[in-house]
Every structure is written in structure tokens, then in C-alpha cells.
Amino acid sequence: MGRARRFLASLSVQVLLALSLGLAAGMGAQRWGLPGGSATADMVQSLGQLWLNALRMTIIPLVFSLLVTGVASIADAARAGRMAMKAVGWFAVLILFAVVYSVAASYGLLTLFPIDAEGAKLLLAAAPNAGEVGGAAPIGEFIKTIAPSNPIRAAAEDAILGIVVFAVFFGFAASRLPERLRVPLTTFFEAVGETMI
Template identity: 75%
Template sequence: MKIARSFLTSLSAQVLLALALGLTAGAAAQAWGLPGGHGTADFIAALGQLWLNALRMTIIPLVFSLLVTGIASIADAARTGRLALKAVLLFGVLILGSTIYAVAAAYGLHALWPIDPEGAKLLLAGHPAAPDGIGAAAPFSEFLKTIAPSNPIRAASEDAILGIVVFAVFFGFAAAQLPERLRLPLVTFFEAVGEAMIVIVRWVLMAAPLGVFALSLGVGLTAGASAAGVLLHYVAVISIACIGVGLIFYPLAVIFGRVSLGRFARAAAPAQVVAFSTQSSLASLPVMVERSVDMLGVPRATAGLVLPLAVAVFRVTSPVANLGVAIYCAHLFGIEPSMGQLAAAMLTAMLISIGTVGLPGQVSFFASIAPICIAMGVPLEMLPLLLAVEVIPDIFRTLGNVTADMAVTRIVQGGEVEAGD
């Protein structure tokens, strides 16, 4: 685990460095010329596109497998007892709330602080136009037709991601109802498929510095220094949205958890420090359990059940950040999603948040955001550049998740609080 985390941490630094070098080299080539001219530029662009396609080929099998195993695990957890069922239901309500907040926050932030249009234009120079799909004027009935795929295999081949996600959810719940002798090998099979896809993604990510360098060099050739300004704007917008959803859980803990604001803040602070330094909810789990018991008056049995369950299946900032990225890309490309596309993206974001819990940040970035972009009809070409700066928003994702997990643990305890609390 330490080796994998060290690799991913160093990979983040390498990718960020590759982005900076690519933008700098591209800006220099824009000013003084690129050796080999258009032939060199086309070759570098092809390398970047090859790397992106290698990531894209894992999306459908990875998402389907993760959802099937994630839904099956949630169903198993809900059957373990009343407290676990209560926690799972609360997770569902809060994920729905965070999804609604995500759209409101994304559009609100873009209204207050829009993307620099000239910078966006330069950044997208040379990238493909928005793909054909359900137009902005398409009726909501068109969206309803896409929810249940008449042919899941065809839906997969056509990147009809919402239909695949919905089919995976039904498949996961159906698998959870099977007798144990059938359920275990079926879930194990999809768990193995998901792990195999993750291995492929990790292999592809080993070439991330080269891929990001190739893509960012092309961006630097057209956008120059303007690209850096847009990327910094992106980091700020996504980070602010994640900070906002984390702050919401302070009053929720006070109102529904019946604990004072100062007490909750003091209890959460040590876990937040660990989350900030490790970018891992799992690494923060021991501190969360300790502080929930010692500072929030939660019985150890409750904390020992709810907090591991929260870390395993509940990530409240996932819809916020993932929808934020997709909506940011939509604004970059000048795409106005229809109500149907936005509804599809929201439903996809909620369900995807379940399946991608626990994945490393670089892996989950593509596994969770690419399906949402596909549902919205947004091209994926910007995702590698945004991956390069994801290390900063990921800090605030983890902070929000840890804060939410501790608040939910106190809320689940409900009326069974200690005397004098």
C-alpha cells in the first residue's frame, strides 16, 4: 500500500511537471517555431491521442464492474442490521443532496466568475467540436428513452453511458438477491474484471507524463500562457465547490447530530489534518473513530460500524467535484446541455460515486468523470490536462469526505446520544 501510494504521489508530481514543461515548450515553439513544423506537431498530437484512447478503452468495463460490485456490497451491508440500513439510507439522501448542490454550485460559480473566453478559445484551438447528440432543444422525453437500454451491448458500443449505468445498477441488485452459491462467484467475477481494468489503467498512467506532455505541448502551441490561467481558474472553481459542500456538514451535525459547533469542529480537526496530508479517507479512519468516540460521544460499536461503511461506500464530494469538472468542460467547449443531458449526468454522477470509492485519485478521475462527460455530450480531450492539476482539488475532496463521514456518524447515532450531550 505504501509503495502504491508513493508511486501515485510521485506520479502526480511527474504529471504536473510534464504539464508545465509541455505548456512552456509549446509557448516557446509558438514564439520561435517548432523543429519539423506541422509534421512534428501532428506526431506529438497523435501520441497524446493514443494515450487518451488507451484510457478510454477501459471506461465501459471498469464502470460496469465497479457498479455491480459496489451495489452488491451496499445490499450486503444493508442486510447486516438496522443501524447499517439507517446509515446506507442516509448516505443515499446526502448523495442526492450533494448532487443537486453540485449543479447549483457549478453554474453559480461560473455565473459569478466565468472562464476567460479568450483563454478558453486558445486552449481549445485544434480540438474537435462538440459531438453530435441530443441537442439543447431536445424534449425531456428523449432523455427518458435513454434510461433503460433496449440492447446493453449496443449501448456500450455507442457510449450510451446512462443506459449502461442503469443496467449495471439493476444487475448489481439482482446479483445481491441470488443464493450465496451463485452470488459469490458472480460478484467475484466482476470484481476480478474491475481489478484487471484498474491494472490496465495503472499501466497506461505510467505513461501519463509522456501523454500529458504531448497534449499540453499542443495546447501551448496555440494557447501559450493563456492555458495556465484557465487551469488555475479550474483548480479554484472545483476546490471552492468541494470546500462549500464540506462546510454544509457543520450545521447538519449541529442540527441533526445535536452537538455544538465548536465541539464538532474540534473533533473533526485532527482527522482533517490527516486527510489534508494523505489525501486518503482510509488513512484518516483511525483518527475519525477515535475522535468520534472521545469527542462526539458516539459509542465505539456505532463508530466502528458506520465510519468504515462510510469510507467504503460514501463519498459526498464525488458528485460535487465530478459534475463540476464535466460542467467546466462543457463551458470550455461552449456546450449548453439539455435538461435531459443534465439529468443523465446527475444520475450517472450519483451512481458512479458508489462504484469508484476507494480507487486511487488518478484512476477514479477517468473512471468517474468520463462517463459523466459522455452523458452530457462533452468531449474528453481536456481531461488529461485537468488530471495534471487534480492533486490540489483532491485535497479538498478528501477534506469534505472526512468531515461528512464524522457528521453522518453523529447523525446516525440520533436520539441514542449520551446524557448531558
């Protein structure tokens, strides 16, 4: 009995049970209809949107704080010795390998399993706003957006790339501070990251 209670008390099990219950409720509503009709559907949709917004509001502070503490600690470790520099070098090599592999794998999979032109047309026809997709922005415009002139606006607009670049620069700048200033700053961002998690 105690083992079953501990199993059900696990957060992962509770999340899995809640997802299963939501899936079953959705299937039941699809088959037999919702009590209350569209008013109930609107209420459920509003609650779901509230939950998603609550999750999304933690993303920017989490990404920023983890990057700042990570970059500051890597820079500290890199100053400490050659082993840390090797680790950073391997990290860079592995990231480069992952990028090259993912590009090659996608082209390889598209060669093995080409997209049928007729199926692609049907998929685009079924997609809402498919006609609004424009061409890619010029590379000069993309380069301008890498470093945001206003990081607060970038956070408000969910411009993750700009936030990442700002956080990396901020972390490197924090690693150059004297220890009496650097330690409280990185401790603060570490606490922010843990709070968001």
C-alpha cells in the same frame, strides 16, 4: 540521495514532471516552432489521441464493474442489519442534498455574476458548430434512453447513463443470487475494476 531517488520514483511526481515537460515543450514549440513542422505536429497529435483513446477504453469496464460490486455489496450489507440501511439512507440523503445545493449554487452564482449578453454572443460566435445546437429532446425521448435495449451498443456509443442503469440493475440482480454463484461473479467484477484502475 536516497530520499531524492524515492521522491523521483513516486508515480505522482513522475506524472507532474511529465506534464510540466509537455507544457514547456508546447510553449517552446509555440514560440520557436516545431522541428519538422506540421508533420511533427501531426505525429504528436496522433500520439496524444492514442493515449486518450487508451484511457477512454478503460472507463466503461471500470464504471460497470465498480457499480456492480458496489451495489451487490450494499445489498448484502443491507440484508445484514439496520446500520447498513441507515448508511444507505444517509447516502441517498447526501446525494439529494448535493444535487439541490449544486442547482441552488449555480442559480445563485448566475444571479450574483450575470452573463453579459454581448459577451455571450461573442462566445457563441467564436464557438465552432455553435449554430448546430438544437433544442432539448422531449422528456419522453430521454426516458426511453435511460435503460438501453442493447448495453453493448450503449457502451460502444459512450452512453454512460444507460451503462450506469444497467450496472445498477445487474448489481441488484447479482445480490439475489445464491452465495455460490454471487461470490465468484462479484469477485470477477472486482478483479476487472482493479485491472482497469
